[in-house]
Amino acid sequence: MLWIPCPTCGRRPVEEYRFGGELRGVPDRITDPIERDVDYVWMFDNVAGVTTERWFHQAGCRRWLTVRRDTTTDTVLG
Amino acid sequence: MPALETLPGLRIVASPEALDAAPWSAGTVVLRFAPDDAFAIGATAVDIADDHAIVAEESGFVGRWLTREELDDRLVTHIEWPLPTALPALAQGLIAGVPAKLWLTTDRVLLLCAAAYAAELADRLG
Amino acid sequence: MNEFVERRLTLRWQQAKRAYDVVIVGGGGHGLATAYYLAARHGITNVAVVEAGYIGAGNSGRNTTIIRANYGIPEAVRFYQHSLELYQTLEDELDCWMMYTTKGIIWLAHTETAMRAERARSLLNLACGAETVMLTPQEVKALCPQLDLSGGGRYPVLGASYHPAAATARHDRVVWAYAQGAMRLGVHVLQHTRVTGLLRDGARVTGVETSAGPISAGQVLSAVGGNVSTLAAYADVRLPIRTHPLQAFVTNDYEQAFQPILSDTELLCYVSQTERGQMLIGAEFDAQPSYSLKSSFSFLQSSAAKAMHLLPFLRNLRVLRQWTGICDISADFSPILGETGVEGFLVTTGWGTWGFKAIPAGGELMAELIASGRTPPLLEPFRLDRFASDQTMADPGSTGTH
Ligand SMILES: Cc1cc2nc3c(=O)[nH]c(=O)nc-3n(C[C@H](O)[C@H](O)[C@H](O)COP(=O)(O)OP(=O)(O)OC[C@H]3O[C@@H](n4cnc5c(N)ncnc54)[C@H](O)[C@@H]3O)c2cc1C
Ligand SMILES: [Zn+2]
Numbered sequence: 001m002l003w004i005p006c007p008t009c010g011r012r013p014v015e016e017y018r019f020g021g022e023l024r025g026v027p028d029r030i031t032d033p034i035e036r037d038v039d040y041v042w043m044f045d046n047v048a049g050v051t052t053e054r055w056f057h058q059a060g061c062r063r064w065l066t067v068r069r070d071t072t073t074d075t076v077l078g
Numbered sequence: 079m080p081a082l083e084t085l086p087g088l089r090i091v092a093s094p095e096a097l098d099a100a101p102w103s104a105g106t107v108v109l110r111f112a113p114d115d116a117f118a119i120g121a122t123a124v125d126i127a128d129d130h131a132i133v134a135e136e137s138g139f140v141g142r143w144l145t146r147e148e149l150d151d152r153l154v155t156h157i158e159w160p161l162p163t164a165l166p167a168l169a170q171g172l173i174a175g176v177p178a179k180l181w182l183t184t185d186r187v188l189l190l191c192a193a194a195y196a197a198e199l200a201d202r203l204g
Numbered sequence: 205m206n207e208f209v210e211r212r213l214t215l216r217w218q219q220a221k222r223a224y225d226v227v228i229v230g231g232g233g234h235g236l237a238t239a240y241y242l243a244a245r246h247g248i249t250n251v252a253v254v255e256a257g258y259i260g261a262g263n264s265g266r267n268t269t270i271i272r273a274n275y276g277i278p279e280a281v282r283f284y285q286h287s288l289e290l291y292q293t294l295e296d297e298l299d300c301w302m303m304y305t306t307k308g309i310i311w312l313a314h315t316e317t318a319m320r321a322e323r324a325r326s327l328l329n330l331a332c333g334a335e336t337v338m339l340t341p342q343e344v345k346a347l348c349p350q351l352d353l354s355g356g357g358r359y360p361v362l363g364a365s366y367h368p369a370a371a372t373a374r375h376d377r378v379v380w381a382y383a384q385g386a387m388r389l390g391v392h393v394l395q396h397t398r399v400t401g402l403l404r405d406g407a408r409v410t411g412v413e414t415s416a417g418p419i420s421a422g423q424v425l426s427a428v429g430g431n432v433s434t435l436a437a438y439a440d441v442r443l444p445i446r447t448h449p450l451q452a453f454v455t456n457d458y459e460q461a462f463q464p465i466l467s468d469t470e471l472l473c474y475v476s477q478t479e480r481g482q483m484l485i486g487a488e489f490d491a492q493p494s495y496s497l498k499s500s501f502s503f504l505q506s507s508a509a510k511a512m513h514l515l516p517f518l519r520n521l522r523v524l525r526q527w528t529g530i531c532d533i534s535a536d537f538s539p540i541l542g543e544t545g546v547e548g549f550l551v552t553t554g555w556g557t558w559g560f561k562a563i564p565a566g567g568e569l570m571a572e573l574i575a576s577g578r579t580p581p582l583l584e585p586f587r588l589d590r591f592a593s594d595q596t597m598a599d600p601g602s603t604g605t606h
Contacts, residue, residue, distance in 0.1 A: 042535050043591075
C-alpha cells in the first residue's frame, strides 16, 4: 500500500489523500502555440518511473503537498 | 460511545509567525490544523499580528474528552497510522475511515471531528 | 500459458525473422485479434506479435470478462454492439469453445438522478441497436432474488436499466483462440521478447528494437495496454493517457446460481458469478496512476463493504484471490485507435478498464485500417486527433470499470 508523508501530519495511507495530478511541462520540441495548448490541456507524461506530483491531504491538514513517487513500485521517495 | 458535543471556539487563518506569537489566555487548547490554520477551543477573542488574518467564530466541530484507557480500548484498533509519542500533540487523519482529530495529552485525549461526520463516526466506533 | 493448455491448442512457435510487413507490440487480446484479422480478412500474414512476457499476461488475462454494449454516447454504443455481435459468433469463427454465456446486466439506480440517467441510457441504446430496458424494483428482484432491495437500509433500489445481451467469456481462451487462429495462418507470435525502443528513419518508425535484437517493419502497431505511454514516447508521440491499477477479487464457491451481472454505478462496484461458482467482484480503479501490480487491503475492504450492502449472502463467503492489472485510461474515457501523426506508427489504446469486450471489433477494424490505410467509419470518432480538434468522446459514466 502507498504511504505518503505529510509535513504537517506525518506518514499516512493513500486513502487520506486526493490525487492532484503530475507536475509537468510541455516538451520543448513542441513549438506551435496551438499544439502546446493541446498538449497542456490533454496530454500526460504518465511516466513509468519517478514522477513529481501534487497531493491534497483531505482527511488531515487539508493542505497541498508536492511528492516524488516511483510509479513502478508505488513508493514515495524521500 | 456517548454523543460528541459541539466545541465552540475561534478559527484563525494567519501567517505561521503570527500564529506562533499569538497571546492565548492561559489554559486555552489551541489545535494547529496546519501551519497557517488554528482552532482555539473556547476562545472568544485574540490579538493576531497579521493584517490579513481571518478570525471567525467556529461552531463546526464536535468532540469529547476520553481517558487514555478509552483511547487504547476503543479507538486504537480503528487507527491505521502511528500515534505521536511526544505529548501534547495533535494527530489528524482517518479514524474508522472518517476524517477526525485527536488532541493527545499525558492524562487525557480529545476526540473531535467536523459536525457533519459526527453521526457516522459515532456509529462506526459503536 | 502452461504446457497442458499448449498441447490442447495448435500453437506453432516460430523463430523471429529480421523483417515483417507489420509488427504488433503486445500479445494481449487487441494485438492478437488484429493479427488474426490481418491474416484472415486481408491475407496479410507476414506479421509478428511481439510479447514481453507470455500471451495474455496483461489485462486480457486479468479482467472480469464482461461483454456489453450499453454505453452512453452513440459512437460507443454502435462500436460495442458490433463487438458484441462478433463475440456471439466467435466460437464458430475460431473453432474454439470460449465459454461465452449470455447473462444480462442490471445497472441499479438508488436516486432519481440515477433513474433519469438510466432512462436516457436505455433510450439511447435502443436507438443505436443495443437493447436496454427499464426495470421496476420487483422486476429486478425477480431476476436477482439475492438482492436486498433496501440496499442494507442505505442504498434503496429505485429501479434499474437492463441490457439482456450482456455476457461473459473465458478471457484466456479468447486470447489463445486468437493466437491459434493467427498462427495457423502464418503469423509469428514471439513470446518473452520485450520491445525496448523503436527504429526510426527521420520521424518515420521503421521497426522495433527488442531484447532479441532489431526487427524492421512496414508498420508498427502499439497494443501494449497500460505501458503505452512508454512505447509512444520512443516515437515522440504524446498521449492523453494515464495508467491506473484496477483490482478485482473472487470468493470461494457460492452453491446457488447467481444468474445476472449486477452493476452499481453509484456504489461503483459490480458482481457476477464465474463458471466455477465463485463470486467475482470488481470496483473503481485506484486513484493514483501507477504501474505497480500490488493489490491493497483497503480495496478489498471498501469493495466488499459496498457489495455486501446489495448482496448480504456475500458475508458468508471467503476471499480466495485478489489481483491487479494496469489500465490505459484516456482523458475522455473512450478508446484511441489509429494513426498517431508519426508515419509507420499506430496505436490501439485507451481501453482502460473496459476493453475486453472490444477485442473482436478493435482487432477487426484496426486490421482494416492497417490493410487499407483508411479509417473505418466505426473507428473515425476514436482517432487520436480528436483531442486537438475539440471533438472528444466523453463517456465516463458508461465505463463503470467493466
Ligand atoms: C481487474 C480488471 C477487470 C477488468 N474487467 C473488464 C470487464 O469486465 N470487461 C471489459 O471489457 N474489460 C475489462 N477490463 C479491461 C480489459 O482487460 C482491457 O481493456 C483489455 O484486456 C486490454 O487488452 P489489450 O490487448 O489492449 O492489453 P493487454 O491485455 O494488457 O496486453 C498488453 C500486452 O502487451 C505486453 N507488453 C507491454 N509492454 C511491452 C513491450 N515493451 N514489449 C512487448 N510487449 C509488451 C504486455 O505484457 C501485455 O501482454 C478489466 C481490466 C482489469 C485489470
Ligand atoms: Zn496533512
